[in-house]
Amino acid sequence: MAMVGGMVSLVTGWLFSLEGLLLVGSVALLYYFLVVSVQRYFAERGVAHERPSSVLGNGTDFLLRRRHFTDVLEQLYRRFRRHRFFGYFDFLSPIYVIRDLELVKQICIKDFDHFLNHRIQLDENHDPLFGRALFAMRDTRWRNMRAVLSPAFTGSKMRQMFGLITAYCEAAVRTIEGETAGTGGYADLEMKELFRRFGNDIVATCAFGIEINSFRDRTNAFYTLGKELTNLDGIQGLKFLAFSSFPRLMQLLRLRLFSDKMTRFFRHVVLDTIGQRERKRIIRPDMIHLLMEARKQELKFDENGNVVHHNGTANGSEMDGIGPSKRLMDWTDDDLVAQCTVFFFGGYDTVSTLSAFMAHELAVNPDVQRRLREEVDEVRTALAGAPLTYETMQSMRYLDMVAMETLRKWTPAPFLDRMCTKPYVLEDYDGHKVQLRKGDGIWIPAYAIMRDPDLFPEPDRFDPERFATDGKGTVDPSTVLAFGIGPRNCIGSRFAIMEVKAVFYYLLSRFQLEMAPATQHPIRLKVTSLAPSAEKGFWIRFRVRQPAA
Numbered sequence: 085m086a087m088v089g090g091m092v093s094l095v096t097g098w099l100f101s102l103e104g105l106l107l108v109g110s111v112a113l114l115y116y117f118l119v120v121s122v123q124r125y126f127a128e129r130g131v132a133h134e135r136p137s138s139v140l141g142n143g144t145d146f147l148l149r150r151r152h153f154t155d156v157l158e159q160l161y162r163r164f165r166r167h168r169f170f171g172y173f174d175f176l177s178p179i180y181v182i183r184d185l186e187l188v189k190q191i192c193i194k195d196f197d198h199f200l201n202h203r204i205q206l207d208e209n210h211d212p213l214f215g216r217a218l219f220a221m222r223d224t225r226w227r228n229m230r231a232v233l234s235p236a237f238t239g240s241k242m243r244q245m246f247g248l249i250t251a252y253c254e255a256a257v258r259t260i261e262g263e264t265a266g267t268g269g270y271a272d273l274e275m276k277e278l279f280r281r282f283g284n285d286i287v288a289t290c291a292f293g294i295e296i297n298s299f300r301d302r303t304n305a306f307y308t309l310g311k312e313l314t315n316l317d318g319i320q321g322l323k324f325l326a327f328s329s330f331p332r333l334m335q336l337l338r339l340r341l342f343s344d345k346m347t348r349f350f351r352h353v354v355l356d357t358i359g360q361r362e363r364k365r366i367i368r369p370d371m372i373h374l375l376m377e378a379r380k381q382e383l384k385f386d387e388n389g390n391v392v393h394h395n396g397t398a399n400g401s402e403m404d405g406i407g408p409s410k411r412l413m414d415w416t417d418d419d420l421v422a423q424c425t426v427f428f429f430g431g432y433d434t435v436s437t438l439s440a441f442m443a444h445e446l447a448v449n450p451d452v453q454r455r456l457r458e459e460v461d462e463v464r465t466a467l468a469g470a471p472l473t474y475e476t477m478q479s480m481r482y483l484d485m486v487a488m489e490t491l492r493k494w495t496p497a498p499f500l501d502r503m504c505t506k507p508y509v510l511e512d513y514d515g516h517k518v519q520l521r522k523g524d525g526i527w528i529p530a531y532a533i534m535r536d537p538d539l540f541p542e543p544d545r546f547d548p549e550r551f552a553t554d555g556k557g558t559v560d561p562s563t564v565l566a567f568g569i570g571p572r573n574c575i576g577s578r579f580a581i582m583e584v585k586a587v588f589y590y591l592l593s594r595f596q597l598e599m600a601p602a603t604q605h606p607i608r609l610k611v612t613s614l615a616p617s618a619e620k621g622f623w624i625r626f627r628v629r630q631p632a633a
């Protein structure tokens with residue numbers, strides 16, 4: 085006791101010494117400049133906001149695992165309904181959250197030139213997989229790569245890949261059916277896991293040119309590493325958030341978003357496949373082939389580094405006198421690997437999330453499932469045993485409506501982000517103006533917007549009829565932000581919809597989806613995951629359908 089008393093008086097004595105007072109004063113000043121003055125950012129600009137209670141900013145409840153991220157953002161979205169935008173502290177970074185849909189369109193489409201980039205910033209040499217991928221690219225480099233990749237995602241290219249998807253789906257569904265043998269004709273399956281396997285194998289065949297069946301070979305390297313690569317749960321989710329919130333600090337600390345092991349694995353797969361194809365002159369209708377063609381393409385650039393199209397325009401704008409300074413785009417091997425890996429980042433977790441929520445909604449809304457099964461059966465009868473074709477898949481309107489309603493209600497990407505690249509003025513409903521500077525961050529709360537009852541009446545109701553195209557639909561599809569909006573929208577949206585439609589066509593041909601004893605309904609979102617996911621998993625009973633009498 086006497087010893088503790090002695091220590092306390094020693095520390096108090098030191099604190100009141102000159103050095104002690106200097107240290108305390110410096111810490112207080114540092115705290116003031118780093119925290120208090122930063123937290124006054126929106127107040128000084130007259131922007132509506134909620135004063136954060138800690139250095140974690142307005143996301144404290146999410147970061148401390150108390151509420152899901154969508155919940156935090158949705159609550160603020162509702163609270164500031166009288167404003168076109170409000171302020172949000174992402175830790176200590178001020179972000180402008182845009183509530184008003186017209187302003188969203190203005191920023192992402194009309195005035196896109198002021199908001200070209202995402203906030204994430206990665207060193208492309210240090211983190212080559214994601215740093216060189218389209219999502220993370222910036223400015224002219226992004227424009228050029230987008231121009232180069234876009235032709236690989238057109239309807240005609242999707243049609244070429246469709247056969248790979250249907251062949252895989254037929255085999256996968258047969259394997260799942262095999263699992264129900266001896267169990268009374270049904271199996272209770274976890275949907276996120278099931279659709280991760282579907283997604284993994286489809287990415288493997290369409291992007292990397294490799295044929296795998298993860299239902300049979302359950303621990304293949306592609307599956308385990310892909311799962312790790314796209315995992316937004318726990319530490320990896322926080323790491324992803326940190327790279328988006330503190331890009332410069334992460335660069336300074338030389339931290340990597342992805343491990344060396346992953347980078348080596350994917351580099352090896354892509355470069356090995358390319359080598360084999362070149363040696364053996366193999367042509368397969370997949371992404372690697374399209375990228376190899378794109379690399380060969382004689383793409384030209386003007387003196388400002390913009391792609392010059394064959395019609396003589398630079399990225400869509402008129403170009404006069406294309407001079408001799410044109411040059412070809414240089415593709416490194418890492419650029420190629422990164423664009424293939426984009427299928428994993430962009431399409432693997434998002435598509436499996438969409439499919440898992442869709443299976444859940446079909447199981448808990450039997451009327452919707454019945455109508456969808458009727459559409460599937462009509463198509464099967466018309467095809468008389470032949471595989472689903474791209475054109476027939478496109479004609480399945482109700483399947484489209486179900487997928488769109490799932491995307492509206494459970495968007496896999498709960499917010500979009502942009503960074504201001506040129507000064508811009510935001511104006512609130514009352515005429516109050518705020519000057520944005522280069523580097524300011526923007527968020528678009530897609531999840532909250534698509535659940536706003538003023539835009540989507542009864543937002544919690546799963547109602548595919550909102551998307552009916554016979555004049556009865558109430559939704560303007562441009563208000564659905566699940567694939568983003570404007571020139572920086574999702575390049576893979578066609579691929580995603582094609583994949584989901586094919587997978588559900590084959591699944592519903594063989595199975596009826598029902599609630600299982602472990603189904604959690606209504607779903608509660610898992611607070612540890614950045615992307616929406618069910619707290620207790622998505623358990624669904626797959627019952628083998630009896631052939632029609």
Ligand code: HEM
Binds near residue numbers: 218497567577
């Ligand atoms: C249901 C599935 C998917 C959803 C919900 C989704 C959603 C999104 C969203 C919200 C964005 C940002 C758009 C913006 O900021 O305006 C995006 C970008 C992107 N997505 Fe997807 N995505 C899906 C599937 C895919 C697939 C299958 C690919 C495969 C290649 C893909 C590749 C990309 C890429 C490369 C970008 C960056 C585009 C750019 O910066 O130019 N996505 N996606």
